[in-house]
Amino acid sequence: MSKEAKLELDGKVYPLPTVEGSEGEKAVDISSLRANTGYITLDDGYGNTGSCVSKVTFIDGDKGILRYRGIPIEELAEKSNFIETGYLIIYGKLPNRAQLKRFSDLLTDNQFLHEDMKFHFEGFPMGAHPMAILSAMINAASCFDERLMRWKWGETRDFDVYVARLISQVRTIAAYSYRKSRGLPLIYPKKAYKYTANFLHMLFSTPYEDFELKPEVVKALDLIFLLHADHEQNCSTSTVRMVASSQANLFASCAAGVCALWGPLHGGANQAVIEMLEEIHREGDDGSKFIAAAKDKNSGRKLMGFGHRVYKNYDPRAKIIKKACDDVLSKLHINDPLLDIAKHLEAAVLKDPYFIERKLYPNVDFYSGIIMRALGIPVEMFTVIFAIGRMPGWIANYKEIMEEPKGRIYRPRQIYTGRTLNHYAPLAGRK
Numbered sequence: 122m123s124k125e126a127k128l129e130l131d132g133k134v135y136p137l138p139t140v141e142g143s144e145g146e147k148a149v150d151i152s153s154l155r156a157n158t159g160y161i162t163l164d165d166g167y168g169n170t171g172s173c174v175s176k177v178t179f180i181d182g183d184k185g186i187l188r189y190r191g192i193p194i195e196e197l198a199e200k201s202n203f204i205e206t207g208y209l210i211i212y213g214k215l216p217n218r219a220q221l222k223r224f225s226d227l228l229t230d231n232q233f234l235h236e237d238m239k240f241h242f243e244g245f246p247m248g249a250h251p252m253a254i255l256s257a258m259i260n261a262a263s264c265f266d267e268r269l270m271r272w273k274w275g276e277t278r279d280f281d282v283y284v285a286r287l288i289s290q291v292r293t294i295a296a297y298s299y300r301k302s303r304g305l306p307l308i309y310p311k312k313a314y315k316y317t318a319n320f321l322h323m324l325f326s327t328p329y330e331d332f333e334l335k336p337e338v339v340k341a342l343d344l345i346f347l348l349h350a351d352h353e354q355n356c357s358t359s360t361v362r363m364v365a366s367s368q369a370n371l372f373a374s375c376a377a378g379v380c381a382l383w384g385p386l387h388g389g390a391n392q393a394v395i396e397m398l399e400e401i402h403r404e405g406d407d408g409s410k411f412i413a414a415a416k417d418k419n420s421g422r423k424l425m426g427f428g429h430r431v432y433k434n435y436d437p438r439a440k441i442i443k444k445a446c447d448d449v450l451s452k453l454h455i456n457d458p459l460l461d462i463a464k465h466l467e468a469a470v471l472k473d474p475y476f477i478e479r480k481l482y483p484n485v486d487f488y489s490g491i492i493m494r495a496l497g498i499p500v501e502m503f504t505v506i507f508a509i510g511r512m513p514g515w516i517a518n519y520k521e522i523m524e525e526p527k528g529r530i531y532r533p534r535q536i537y538t539g540r541t542l543n544h545y546a547p548l549a550g551r552k
């Protein structure tokens with residue numbers, strides 16, 4: 122029998138049921154609180170609020186554990202690849218050979234954008250940020266399928282096709298958005314290439330010459346996609362769930378996720394980390410000045426790539442990426458001064474009482490930018506790479522919302538602190 126919490130308010134005691142997750146996570150279920158007491162809970166930034174129950178991803182932030190559908194991220198990083206892991210996240214279990222083949226075939230069949238979408242790309246100015254183009258074009262892509270516009274969850278088996286289309290086309294859109302932002306001709310995907318190789322081909326090949334696909338480069342980028350594939354109820358995934366709860370279509374819901382991801386406190390941090398490291402390098406500082414500024418609340422600065430709402434320990438993805446970073450740079454014979462600065466910064470921060478007391482460790486974004494730089498990926502594409510990787514997680518969360526039997530729209534409440542009732546004053550009499 123589950124435990125019961127008791128809340129005493131205005132001289133009355135209200136019993137509240139508790140819920141326990143499969144990994145022992147505990148929650149007080151307050152869904153009847155307002156109806157029974159007239160009170161709501163207030164939790165600025167949702168730090169103590171469970172917005173849903175979910176079967177997709179488990180994180181223990183104190184122990185630094187991350188598992189997709191129960192499988193540790195370390196095992197997946199070593200033994201799986203992005204597409205197999207994406208299938209696991211969306212469908213709940215690892216695919217067998219036939220399922221994986223069908224998924225791969227669907228990805229290949231759906232990789233081309235509608236030709237008319239080219240005109241939309243042309244509408245963006247040179248230099249437009251690829252994240253703006255990405256979110257707009259994911260939404261636009263849905264308009265090119267009449268059936269998707271009318272599609273209702275559970276009516277047909279089309280979901281598999283839409284999943285494959287979104288995962289496959291986000292990569293094509295991402296590559297086109299980069300090429301558009303640089304004024305370069307668009308490169309079509311090739312049937313022979315696997316997912317990540319095809320993305321690099323569309324990004325870097327020219328009409329005259331195919332990009333040389335070095336296996337270590339393809340592998341490193343695939344690992345980055347895999348490590349970003351889901352991360353439970355973060356800002357962008359919660360946004361996707363919020364939009365999906367209104368029964369917006371899959372493409373619209375995930376386009377909203379792209380917008381939420383863009384900010385520098387979330388997915389945009391990977392770009393911000395490189396800009397920070399470049400600034401430190403330019404100024405000839407070893408990072409000490411920047412650390413001092415990050416500790417000063419009046420400076421408006423933060424140490425980008427450090428800290429996490431959930432991890433109060435080393436982000437397990439950061440550990441994997443740090444190692445991959447060393448491997449890739451040594452295999453490609455790249456000596457990047459920013460890597461040295463990053464390592465120095467990390468070592469200094471891990472000894473600094475300010476960061477120790479607040480349990481601020483490097484997060485996934487701290488080293489991912491250095492790898493992407495080494496792979497030749499331009500800095501404005503870093504967050505786009507994150508968005509491509511996060512697509513399976515957003516889709517899995519969309520699916521959970523659609524499968525939710527009650528299907529209630531997400532609609533939080535607030536405590537109003539504005540002016541109480543006052544009345545319209547004619548313009549002539551206003552001060």
Ligand code: ACO
Binds near residue numbers: 386416425426428
């Ligand atoms: N540099 C300096 N101080 C920091 C940092 C940082 N990077 N992160 C948190 N702190 C401080 C806060 O100022 C606060 O100090 P206080 O207790 O004296 O007021 C304390 O640490 C606790 O931080 P919170 O603000 O409660 O952390 P929150 O959970 O709200 O924010 C976040 C988490 C947004 C990730 C924050 O740590 C941050 O801004 N980090 C830098 C940006 C970043 O790397 N974002 C990527 C996150 S991972 C991802 O989205 C993939």
